[in-house]
Amino acid sequence: MAKIVAGIGSSHVPSIGRAYDSRIQEQAAWKPLFDGYKPVKKWLEEEVKADVAIVVYNDHGTDFFFDKYPTFAIGVADEYAIGDEGFGPRPLPAVPGHADFSWQIAKSLINDEFDMTVCQEMDVDHGLLVPLPLLWSHDPDWNIKVVPVVVNVLQHPLPSALRCFRLGQAIRRAVESFPEDLRVVIIGTGGMSHQLHGERMGHMNAKWDNDFLDKLESDPAALTRLSHKTIMEEAGAEAVELIMWLVMRGALPEQVERIHRNYYAPMTSGMGLVTFVDKAE
Ligand code: FE
Numbered sequence: 001m002a003k004i005v006a007g008i009g010s011s012h013v014p015s016i017g018r019a020y021d022s023r024i025q026e027q028a029a030w031k032p033l034f035d036g037y038k039p040v041k042k043w044l045e046e047e048v049k050a051d052v053a054i055v056v057y058n059d060h061g062t063d064f065f066f067d068k069y070p071t072f073a074i075g076v077a078d079e080y081a082i083g084d085e086g087f088g089p090r091p092l093p094a095v096p097g098h099a100d101f102s103w104q105i106a107k108s109l110i111n112d113e114f115d116m117t118v119c120q121e122m123d124v125d126h127g128l129l130v131p132l133p134l135l136w137s138h139d140p141d142w143n144i145k146v147v148p149v150v151v152n153v154l155q156h157p158l159p160s161a162l163r164c165f166r167l168g169q170a171i172r173r174a175v176e177s178f179p180e181d182l183r184v185v186i187i188g189t190g191g192m193s194h195q196l197h198g199e200r201m202g203h204m205n206a207k208w209d210n211d212f213l214d215k216l217e218s219d220p221a222a223l224t225r226l227s228h229k230t231i232m233e234e235a236g237a238e239a240v241e242l243i244m245w246l247v248m249r250g251a252l253p254e255q256v257e258r259i260h261r262n263y264y265a266p267m268t269s270g271m272g273l274v275t276f277v278d279k280a281e
Pocket residue numbers: 012058060127190191241
């Protein structure tokens with residue numbers, strides 16, 4: 001049986017990708033961010049040993065656009081192309097998928113009343129590609145397979161925080177319906193506090209972000225009661241991406257043990273990283 005063995009929450013700020021590609025991880029402004037990922041990458045390689053990562057992210061107008069934006073979508077391909085976000089595709093190998101596993105997840109979710117848009121082709125963007133190389137190697141090929149799950153956090157009406165949490169619970173059931181033994185990690189991406197437009201451009205709220213990280217660990221039900229408006233008022237309009245971390249948390253058991261936590265907010269976004277495993281194991 002396939003099994004979720006760990007959950008990760010990670011920001012996907014596009015400038016992290018540019019810093020990574022420019023190899024400036026050791027520069028003073030970036031070092032605290034990249035250093036936070038090093039022990040997580042080592043832990044994934046040496047202890048977690050995952051076969052597949054389910055990456056919950058939002059496409060930022062790379063493959064889906066405002067004319068048609070699914071509330072929830074899943075990729076079911078054996079490979080995902082690196083999207084062009086306007087500056088040409090990043091220098092990363094295409095991301096390997098796991099079509100059989102993805103189809104089973106899609107079928108189980110739809111039977112479980114989550115009406116996914118099922119995508120046989122999908123270009124992936126920074127929502128997925130920023131965290132991925134910080135967590136797994138890609139030299140010359142990726143040492144992880146990916147199931148991309150897209151959530152609409154761009155074009156209102158958005159799914160609620162509770163709906164996202166319940167999607168995570170359904171993903172757990174879907175994973176466990178796959179007969180083959182697979183070790184699966186689920187990643188919720190996006191956020192943390194930031195706003196990229198209007199009068200409050202640059203708004204951040206480190207206190208709120210850290211409270212979110214606390215509650216994600218010990219009281220996720222409180223986060224499922226947050227309205228989009230509250231998240232946006234407290235932490236900036238684009239912080240609403242954090243509802244995708246609740247998909248990850250919903251896929252984990254009620255009691256989790258935190259393994260890593262990092263928070264860095266020197267620029268225009270709160271950048272968070274957290275990892276959890278089942279407390280009972
Ligand atoms: Fe984003």
